[in-house]
Amino acid sequence: MKKLIILLFVLNSLNTFSQGEANFWFFGQGAGINFNNGNATAVTGSSIDTNEGCASFSDANGNLLFYTDGIKVWNKNHLVMPNGTNLLGNPSSSQSAIIVPHPGNSSLFYIFTVGANNYNNNNVLIKATDGLNCYTVDMRLNGRLGDVVPNSKVDLSLGLNAQWTEKVTSVKGKECNTFWVISLVNNTFVSYKIDATGLINSPIPSPVNFYSNDPRGYLKVSPDGKKLASATQGNFGNLLLYSFDDASGKVANDGQFLISNIQQDGQNYGVEFSPKSSKLYCATYNSNTNKLFQFDLDNPNIASSKFLVSVNSGYRGALQLAPNGKIYAIVPPDYNNGTRYLNAINFPDELGANCNFLPNAMDLGSGRAMQGLPPFIASILLPVEITDGITTQNLNNTIAKRCLGENYQLTPINISGSSTYKWTFNGIPYGTSDALILNNLSFSNAGIYKLEVENIDDCGFRIVYKGEVKLEVYTPPTITKPSNILQCDDNNDGFFAFDLHSLKDTEILGMQSATVFEVVYFKNQIDADKGTNPILNLYTNSAFNSTDTLIARIQNIQNPICYETESFTAQVFESPNPPVTISNLVLCDSNLTGTDTDGFEKFNLKSKETEILNGQSAAKFTISYFKDIALSSPISNIISFQNTTANVQPIYVKIVNNSNPTCMVTKSFNIEVLALPVINSTFTFKQCDEDGIANGLTDFNLNEANAYLTLGDNSLTVTYHLSLSEANSGANMVTASPFSNAMQTTVFARIKNTNGCFRVAQVNLLVSSTSFDVNYLKIANACDNDGEIDGFRLFNLSENSNSIISQFPSGQNLSVSYYKNLTDAQLEQNEISQNLPYRNETSFEQTLYVRVES
Known part of the structure; x- marks a missing residue:
């Protein structure tokens, strides 16, 4: 039993997967990439020259083993293996080949190839595809440079070689020490299992409703082994998403059409899943336009989540997930010419534009990417994720920007089984715990942190995960609560467009450098903390004369997570709006103050308030009056102010908003003492009693007295009244002609000048009874001797x-x-x-x- 345990241990220990297997890519025309340093670095020396399909494989430590275009196999020295020719793949096959290790023998590898139909220049089929085939590579041969085992080819095409597609993919099985290789023919997915005994030549078919009427396009399985995406090129092609069972190898007949409108979206070609299997990407092309779409696999309606990531000028191209967690994309100019650059999706698991698509992200140097990239076993690209214990963002192979003085930790996640941890800082061993805790960050903590996790998973596999984070430490800002903005409304419409940066930046920055820190403004605290929805332009208050609470966020320009926030209010106040010209306040001279010719009177300045307010509320404003333009001599008794300058004197007014004294306007108006008219103050108006009745009563034309009363000043207006009080008030004017002394023998003349000032004169009516003799008649005779006797002369x-x-x-x-x-x-x-x-x-x-x- 002990020997069996040791044997099992030894066998299992031979199987080491650490993502290093995918660290070398060779593709296109002499193009190559090395991911061993955590970044993508272009390499030269490749012997490959293929338009589309290719495959590469390295050992667990990232040392290149061999690569192929599906026809030839090159060793790590870029030389063709002795028996590495005439494989039945095709450089014009979309995927052409994929390499899968033997789970029970670390020296053996399988190359699965899919061919392509060959056509002449007239698009006539010359030779049909050879379908799906498998070859064995033994790395112990040829001086441990490896060779294709002679006669190792296995035809897996089920007699349907000519109908086979150009699609092949692979993923770890649910059982320990197993892989699945999946391909497609017509409307049937065919899965082959590889376990510790090797390839099991017992196909597991999964018929589906959709018939693949075009062999071109990529097939990918998700890293978690749960989904399968099939892109079929052609005018009637589709992008379909299926469920996959990594225990049975079966593909469910539950295909979801994600792209079927070829005219709108283009023909489907490249597909790839994100590292967490949460997003699916598809590259399409139509004429000379290449489009890249994203689908959210967590969305209940996946098809509706379609997001156009980019549109580029160019031809079709592959998508491939890399060990650094990015997805690389090819957009060649056309079929026969390649491109020097690869585009990149930097954060494939992020939704929409947050996936951070970057064109021309990878410079291949002298190599050229054509249309294909090497596929890998999807599950070996499950990355180690390093988080900071604060956010959920995967920090692996990124720059972590943090703030001076904060507590920080780096923690690997998604690692099951028994693990050991090795942290280094700038190449020096730093820790062996899973979480790296850095308290009170200082500038000396800035540098490169690398993590190597050796894990024995549930299947006994020794898996080595490697991760790297570059930590940068930045100075955080300080902030004091800014003063509130009390803004006078310039047009009294209740709204104002605030230039917050010019109003508050200097105050908030204080002594801090504007080249190091910046101030951003937000409408609420949630947005301010998230740094979303900033106020980009002028800010207009939300309601009429409203008081709005705003948030100022001061942040380090190079690292905005180093920030502080404070609130302040912006309030709009009504400004005084007096008339352009305030009319003079005038009084006629009188003897109430001095004499009625001295030009001095007492004025009620408050009587001008309504005119000065110009329709605004007296409760909102205070009006002050001053003798001088400098507003240094206030007038205290505004309801009885005696002018200090005779006749005309300016009065200066300050109108202030009671709620905001800065909302203030100054105006002026004149107080003026108007001169009284110069008159004869009494007049005896004599009239003869000539009405034939000698009773001392007769009719007067009072206007005959005007010239005497006004001293001949025709600018004066004269009206007559029965009493002095009526004359003073201007009430009850009498008819000047005819006026009978039978009504009253004394009348009062109100004599007013053009300024409206008046005096009153007394007019006594005297009737003389002296008259002609009652029989007096004067006769004037003349002869009618004018030449015509008509009685006129x-x-x-x-x-x-x-x-x-x-x-x-x-x-x-x-x-x-x-x-x-x-x-x-x-x-x-x-x-x-x-x-x-x-x-x-x-x-x-x-x-x-x-x-x-x-």
């Missing part, structure tokens, strides 16, 4: 004036005026001019009326 009325005046006592300075009727004579209206001869208006005789007055 021109009269010089002024010739009669002296005779009329002689009827009155002398010394009265009397004047005579003539009228056509008594009413006009009484009211002194429509006087007949004495400057021109008067022609009688009725023939032969006309009565005129004479008015004599002093």
Whole structure:
């Protein structure tokens, strides 16, 4: 029993998988890549020249063993093995070959080949494909450089060679020491098992509904052995996703069509799964356009998760997962010419654009990638994942940027079984625990940390995992709570566009360098902590005159996870909005203050408040008044302020928002004392009693007093009132003509200038009963000798004036005026001019009326 245990132990210990098996790639025209240092490095010396299919394999430590194009097999020295020719693959077969180790013998390897149909220039089939075949390579032969074992070919095509596709893939079986090799013919997947005894030539068929009508395109199985993706090229091709059972080798007939619209998406060719088997990628082409799509296998509706990762000009090309966890993609310019560069999906398990597609990521130097990349057993590409105990991001083969003073740890995950750990720091042994804990990070902690994990899995396999993280340490910023922004609204619409960077950056940075740190602004704390949805442009407050809480995040420019946040508010305040011009506050001069001609009065400045506020709320603003433009001499008694400068004096006003005193506007207006009119303050208006009734009552035309009262100033306005109070108030004007002294013998004239200032004069109405003799009649005769006897003649009325005046006592300075009727004579209206001869208006005789007055 002890020997059996030791034997089993020895047998199992021979099987070592550490991802090193996939560390050398040889493909295309002399192209090669070495992944042994954790990065992809171009290598030269390759002998391969193939348009499509190829395969490579190395030992557990990453030492190259051999490679093939499906027809020839080259050893590590790039020489063809003695029997390594005429294999039945094809350089024009999509996958042509895949290499699988013998689980029970570390010296033996299987090369599985799939051929391709050969056509002439007229697209006529010359020779059909040779289907699926298997060859054995023994590394003990040819001086331990290896050779294809003579006569080791096994035809696995089930007699359907000519109908076989160009697809072949492999994955570890669920049972220990087993692999599955899967291929496709027509509508049937065929699986072959390899266990510790070697290849079991008992096919396990899995018929499905979809018939492969074009042999071209890649077949891949997911690293976890649960899914199978088949890309079929051609105008009627599809990308289908199936379930795979790594215990039985069966493919479920549950195919999901992921790409079937060839006209829209292109013809399917390359496929690959992400390391965690969470995403599927497919490369298509149509004419000269290459597209790369991603599908989320965790989405309940996988087809709906289709995401276009990139669009490039070029031909079809393969996708292949690499030991560094990246997926590399080829986009050659056309069928016959290759490309110097490989594109890369840097984080294949991340969703959408976060997968970080990078064009021209890998420079092949003198080599050229054509259309194919070497496939590998999917499960040997399960990477060791190193996380920081903070995020779930896999840090393997990345740069971890951390902050000075924080606690940090590196932990490998997804490793089952019994494991030993070896950490090194810059090449020096550093620890043997699974987690590497670095407390209070300093700049001296920066460097390269490498991890080697030796694991014995549940099947007794010795698996060596290798990982590497470059740690960089950066200075974190400091922050003090920024002051709030109190913003005066420039147009009082309740909104303002804040330039947060110009307003707050300097304050938040303080003495910290703007070349080392930057300030970013966010609308909420969640976004600020995540660094998502920053405020990129001007920020406009959320509601009318709102107070918005914002978050400032100061972060290290080279390492934004070194950050601090603080909140502040941005508030918009209504600005004072007085009219452009404030009208003068005027008072007429009076003797209430000094004399009524000194230009001084007492003003109620508060009476201007409504005009100054211009519709704004008095509760929101405070108005202050000043004597000087510097606002250094405030006016305390604003309701009774006596001007200090006669006649006109400017008053300066400051309007302030009560909630934000910085929202302030200054204006000015004038207070003005207006001059009163210059008048005769009393007048006795004499009128003769000429209405035929000698009762001392007659009608007056009060307007005749205007010239005397105004001293002849025609700019003054005169109205008449029955009382002094009414004259002062301007109420109840009386009709100036006719006005009978029977109503009142004293009237009051309100005499107003153009400024609206007035004085009041008293007018006494006096009626004289002296009049013509009741029988007086002056007759003016003239002969009708103007050549026409019609009863009309021109009269010089002024010739009669002296005779009329002689009827009155002398010394009265009397004047005579003539009228056509008594009413006009009484009211002194429509006087007949004495400057021109008067022609009688009725023939032969006309009565005129004479008015004599002093």
